[in-house]
Amino acid sequence: MSFTVAIVGRPNVGKSTLFNRLVGKKLALVDDRPGVTRDRREGDAQLGHLSFRVIDTAGLEEAKAESLEARMRAQTEAAISEADALLFMIDARSGLTPTDRAFADLARRSGKHTILVANKSEGRGGEAGAMEAYGLGLGDPVAISAEHGEGMAELFRALRDCFPDDQDDETDDQEDEAGLKRIRVAVLGRPNAGKSTLINALLGEERLLTGPEAGITRDSIAVDVERAGVPLRVFDTAGMRKRARVEDKLEKLSVADGLRAARFAEVVVVLLDATHPFEEQDLRIADLVVREGRALVLAISKADLVKGEPGFAARMRSEADHWLPQARGMPVVLVSGLTGEGLDRLVKAVEGAYEVWNRRVPTNPLNRWLTETTGEHPPPAVSGRRVKLRYITQPKSRPPSFVLFCSRADALPESYIRYLTNGLRATFDLPGVPIRLTLREKANPYADKD
Known part of the structure; x- marks a missing residue:
């Protein structure tokens, strides 16, 4: 070294x-x-x-x-x-x-x-x-x-980026020996949600050990997949239970390895069991993904077990936006590792989420949006003085991050910041990814003058 x-x-x-x-x-x-x-x-x-x-x-x-x-x-x-x-x-x-x-x-x-x-x-x-x-x-x-x-x-x-070429044997987009740029995808979920079965179905072979017992997967296993024309590097991870229930040291290490895979992924697929979707642990895992700044895709596994329920897909879409407003509009795909249902749709959803995660919005449309938005719904006055929103720009993507220059940044209510964030998401088509909005206060040039 x-x-x-x-x-x-x-x-x-x-x-x-x-x-x-x-x-x-x-x-x-x-x-x-x-x-x-x-x-x-x-x-x-x-x-x-x-x-x-x-x-x-x-x-x-x-x-x-x-x-x-x-x-x-x-x-x-x-x-x-x-x-x-x-x-x-x-x-x-x-x-x-x-x-x-x-x-x-x-x-x-x-x-x-x-x-x-x-x-x-x-x-x-x-x-x-x-x-x-x-x-x-x-x-x-x-x-x-x-x-x-x-x-x-x-x-x-x-x-x-600053390492010599002989050490940098992997690129940010996981370019393999054939020159394919692979999207890094981590599959997270509760134990026995069907993560390994899903990845085996994507591969078309029994590459990962599966079974009815919970907790079979321990290490984060990476496999290369190409489906529907989309090259992926998919990480299978150990099931994540509530922290209070994790007592075995090996399970703690397995969960930590899964969290590490999520942090280094670009898109995270959170797998929910169709028979018990949106349980508290599912929401905790999805919230972790958003806080880490990764693109989020929800996959409802074991869809073959609920195929006869009318309106099930629409209900899952509605509940996803209700329980996870911080990533409103994230793709929700019904899949089955046993029958292969929905696998191509899942891969396309991952590709779409990756594109949104990398999206950059030009400064001119951003500031036109800011003018229109504040014209329709101005920021509230605080202590008799209105907060002035002057200028907005996007310094980075992955995830989309915006800086809003304003006066009295600490006085802008959290509810209005959420209003602006939701407006950015809807206007510039940024579904399913965390949006970072930072307020920056310009220095007052007259502050030090009498």
Whole structure:
């Protein structure tokens, strides 16, 4: 593992937490107090199929030449010179500081490939800081939560681009030996929902072990499928029960492996049992997929058992939008692994969801939509002052993510944000994918004047 990555940034932004997650062990001491890490710490890291050496460094601080802080900085600068790539980390919750800007220049002058990482981006509290990070001029920030493991798939893709070709043996779209770009699809669901049976039906052979017993699948197994002209790489996963019911250590590891497959997938098929659809655990799994930013497809398995029920498909469509409004319009397909019913429709639904997940909307139509939407239903006045919505743009896709520039971002009600999100979904045809809408407040040029 000759490729080396150094994690750098000011104190207390979460460098050691990310280091521990990458090496899979709690090697680095972590505490809320800044300055805990002083020496360089190295470890062997694994992210997806990438293997590399990672260096945890002391927080970068301005200091006098003979001080302890200056010697710590010298250790960090040595790690920068030794590394092939840098993860420059900021705290998305506290936003950019002058120290971040100063050391962003240091990273830029090093000439090393630098990936900007906005840590602590979970929830709405970190969204604004992640968007603010564009101001550092280090490219698109990768929003993660090192503590909770969110955003690791995006970090994997960013790191993959700077690896040498001999290590990068898989592309983001899973290009195989024949040059086919395969969509990464994870199949999730409760135990005994029929995941392995469905994948065997897609393959046309008994590739995966199946049976009436729940919990047969333990590892996440990847198989290549081409059906209806769509090349896929499909991951079978262990069934997911409620956390309180999982006591066996092996089952915990199996579920964790399934969650990892979901985080690195592009489309996730959540398999529901037609005889007991939309149970609480089904909704939890689907919500996890949306929070991870993946495209969602619902497959109602064992459809042969409910074939005689009139209006069943329409009822499933209605219940899906009712129980999962955060991914309204997601494809709902009735399938049967035993009879092969609905398999081509499922593959086409996966292809369509993947296309929507990658969709970008031009800025001009977005702002015309914003003008019309706010004209029909203006944002409510708060404390006698109306919130002004000025400009909207889409900085990234996968999933579609929008930034809305406005005044008094903290005063805009959650209900109005949902109204805007639903409007974006309906107007620009974005069904079944999570939509990220971040509010960004422009600085008041007169704030510091008398």
